[in-house]
Amino acid sequence: MDDQLPPADLPFQLYSDTEPFPLVMGRTLDHMHLSFESWGELNEDHSNAVVLFTGLSASSHARSHALNTAPGWWEAMIGPSCGLDTNKYFVLCINHLGGCFGSLGPATIDPASDKPYGPTFPPLTIRDLAKAAHRLIRSLGITHLYACIGASLGGMLSLEYAACYPDQVNRFISISGTGRTGPQSIAYRYVQRQVILNDPAYHDGWFYDKDERPTKSMAVARQIGNITYRSRQEWEDRFGRSRTGNGYSFGPDFQVESYLHHMGHKLAHHFDPNSFMILTKAMDLFSLGYGFSSYREGVARITSPNLIIGVTTDMLFPIDEQEAIHLALKNEAVDSQFLALDSLSGHDSFLVEVEFFANAIQNFLRE
Amino acid sequence: MDDQLPPADLPFQLYSDTEPFPLVMGRTLDHMHLSFESWGELNEDHSNAVVLFTGLSASSHARSHALNTAPGWWEAMIGPSCGLDTNKYFVLCINHLGGCFGSLGPATIDPASDKPYGPTFPPLTIRDLAKAAHRLIRSLGITHLYACIGASLGGMLSLEYAACYPDQVNRFISISGTGRTGPQSIAYRYVQRQVILNDPAYHDGWFYDKDERPTKSMAVARQIGNITYRSRQEWEDRFGRSRTGNGYSFGPDFQVESYLHHMGHKLAHHFDPNSFMILTKAMDLFSLGYGFSSYREGVARITSPNLIIGVTTDMLFPIDEQEAIHLALKNEAVDSQFLALDSLSGHDSFLVEVEFFANAIQNFLRE
Structure with a gap:
């Protein structure tokens, strides 16, 4: 079964699970593993965990650490007194199920064939990614997240996680995501x-x-x-x-x-x-209303206070989509804040305008 | 030399030229032919010619006629009492040099090798397309155009034609084009x-x-x-x-x-x-300032009254680019009008909002 594990030299922490994992679209994984990285310390009552969900192509390496000193993709965001303050929070970044950075995905060896799953890997939805992350989080003894946060695909995942586990997410931030993917995207x-x-x-x-x-x-x-x-x-x-x-x-x-x-x-x-292929398709399929009788019903699962951030020049998930989910949440009497960043950096602004996002995140998490 | 001609069954009119045709980027074509279609009659003093320049992928078949009854791409625009009124104007639509609808292009047989030119076809600029069209127009005994008009690539070509032959273009219309192509496009x-x-x-x-x-x-x-x-x-x-x-x-x-x-x-x-390949590259290279010491100097070649039209939702050549060329022309004291169409049809609006464009064109040509 070692074949299913990512290469031992990858400086990831690993969660492995042999409990059957049923997927939204019908198939069941009979084992599952996720790789992740973390910064800061989990406190005694396990109440300070902040989960960071990545975009499509980023790995869990959001910040450098002893085992991997290469700068992470959000290097300036995570650390002591940073936007995600590791003096206060245990920050956890998870490689998506279906991805290629140490979590179970198409490149993993399928024990049934002794070859990579490849195109036989089952179809995924954003909900499956949320449920897999939830298992990992629970395995660490974390029953309630202090917060979850993510941008782009990670912004969708923040929404979906809060929708699936409303009583277990104290607050969340969704950046440059959407409540349902539109046709141009x-x-x-x-x-x-x-x-x-x-x-x-x-x-x-x-x-x-x-x-x-x-x-x-x-x-x-x-x-x-x-x-x-x-x-x-x-x-x-x-x-x-x-x-x-x-x-x-x-x-x-x-x-x-x-x-x-x-x-x-x-x-x-x-x-x-x-x-x-599999993760872009999951993004296309994403709607909070997926599997519910209406989009509104899907949105109404969310009850946690939240901050929705958008960027005026975002072409991929234009700012009216972030505003729409904010308004839909307010409409359900959910405590939702909305920030519109006027930046030329478009969808990627969260990687560029780090100071703006650090301040916004810090202020929101402190509330 | 018959090999150089398009298949005889194509219902195009043909202009053929054995005068060497020097291209902007240095090479010289030792023969050149262009195919075209026309509607209406050239009047006695040859003063009623309106040249229509097409977009990237359209052929000269803008409207049906006896030799080709299939509907054209601007069927409702051209005809008696239409936007381009064939009771008044001799409307001429030319297949671009370098294209694949009967004009000399990469698919034409190169007499030197007896094979298609293929990738050996010389690099083209929008100016070459304008100069080739000019030869054809002169060959018909037309010394002055009543107007030229075009959308997208054709909108650039209208501008370039008016810049190359300011004394021979009485007026022009440029739709959803640009004075210089930007990096996103x-x-x-x-x-x-x-x-x-x-x-x-x-x-x-x-x-x-x-x-x-x-x-x-x-x-x-x-x-x-x-x-x-x-x-x-x-x-x-x-x-x-x-x-x-x-x-x-x-x-x-x-x-x-x-x-x-x-x-x-x-x-x-x-x-x-x-x-x-060759025509998209020509679009990328397009700037009215190409070969001049400044963009302004290139723009200042244009003296003909003109109408610049843009669409609020155009992603490819956004409306600020049409407004910019209009303002640049006004800045040179050229009689320029600007129309902004608020339509959801984006860059393709000229194919969809035919009534708006027909009215705008009719009004402008009548002035």
């Missing part, structure tokens, strides 16, 4: 998936034993994402019509193309295409 | 081209004699375009989160995905990928 992920599906190196998902990986298509899929992660105005200011100096070419010629080239190739080699 | 076309370049069936542009064409990548490239041609709000209203009923899949599952699937495959089989 689905469309972007659809074309990203088509790029991968069309790549002969993807081999319908059975590429693990091949010499060539579908990195070309992963790079392009990422580049499509990158367009939606920032804003047009930022790129006007940052790149304008500057050229690289390489001359006329269908490849990187303008500076913006060189940026995309770099961004695409950075992700292509460290993200599993099958995880990309 | 370049980024969309960059990823579209990467999709095609990565397709093994593209064979670096040498696919003409192969059994399989790079239709899969052309479909995806088109789908990326389709996202930018409409607006998020239109899709919210039109598709929302409706499913096809086919069930969970990485392909068409949501209605919006089914729409994209259909749109992509519609274009994939009738547009030449090499034309797509």
Whole structure:
């Protein structure tokens, strides 16, 4: 059964579970494991846990620590006296079920076949990710979260977690997420998936034993994402019509193309295409109303005080979607606050405008 | 030399030219031909010609006629008493140089090799397209255009034509175009081209004699375009989160995905990928300031009265770009009008809100 575990050299903590784990769409995992990282100390009554849910492509490595000193993706946010203050909170960041950073996912060896699950990995929903995280959290003896927080996919997951476990989440923050995914956002992920599906190196998902990986298509899929992660105005200011100096070419010629080239190739080699397929699809399927007779009924499960944050230039989950979930929660008499950040950094603002988010998070958690 | 001509059964009129045609980026075509369609009659003093420049993927078949009764892409716009009134005007629609609808382009047989030019076709700019169109127009004995008009790529071309031949254009209309292409718009076309370049069936542009064409990548490239041609709000209203009923899949599952699937495959089989590469690149390179010491100097070539139209929901060439060119022209004391259409149809509004555009065009041409 060791085969199911992520490589031993990954500096993650590991939660492993052999209790059957039924999934929303019908299949059942007969074992499950999640990897995670943590900062700060769990206090005596286990009341200071803050769970951080990541976006689509980030790992649990949100901040450096003794076992992995590389800077994390939210390095300045987590630490003593930071936005997520490790003097006060036990901060826990979990690698999503279905992902490729040590949690059970398509690249994990299936004990039944002794090969990676690959495309046979079962369909997931955001609710499955929330339920898996809940098992891990309970296994640490945490019955109530001080808070959960996340941006993008993590923002959806914060909402869904609060909807699934309303009595176990004291408060939550959802950043640049949505209460239900809209058609334009689905469309972007659809074309990203088509790029991968069309790549002969993807081999319908059975590429693990091949010499060539579908990195070309992963790079392009990422580049499509990158367009939606920032804003047009930022790129006007940052790149304008500057050229690289390489001359006329269908490849990187303008500076913006060189940026995309770099961004695409950075992700292509460290993200599993099958995880990309399954997690983007989970994002498309996401609605708080999923499985309920109305969206409103799904929203009404949420009772915890919350802070919803959006960014005026977000193309992927535009700010009216964050405002809509805030208003839907207020409509259910839930204590909900809404912050609109006017930044040119678009969907990615949480990675850029760290000071704004640190202040907002600190103020909200302190209340 | 017959090899250079488009198939004889295409119901286009043809202009052929053996005068060397020097291109902006340095190479010279030693022959050139353009196909076109026309409606209405050229009057005695040749003063009633209105040239219509198409977008990237449209052919000259803007309206049905005796030789081709299929409805055109602007069927309701052209005809007796229509927006482009064929009782008054001789309306001429030209297939772009470099395109694939009968004009000289990458799919044309190169007499030097007896094979299609393919990827050896020289780099083009919007200025080359304007100069080629000018030769055709002069060959018809038209020294002054009553007007030129175009949307999207055609809107850029209207501007460029008026900049190259200010004394020969009495007025012009530029719809949903730009005076210079911005980085986000370049980024969309960059990823579209990467999709095609990565397709093994593209064979670096040498696919003409192969059994399989790079239709899969052309479909995806088109789908990326389709996202930018409409607006998020239109899709919210039109598709929302409706499913096809086919069930969970990485392909068409949501209605919006089914729409994209259909749109992509519609274009994939009738547009030449090499034309797509070369014309999208020409769009990226477009700036009225190209080759001048400043953008302003490039803009200042334009002297003809003009109407600039934009749409509030255009993602690809957002309305501030049309307003910017209008203001730049006013700044040069050019008689410029600006119309902002508040429509959910985005960049494609000219194909949807035909009545608005017909009225605007009629009013402007009548002045």
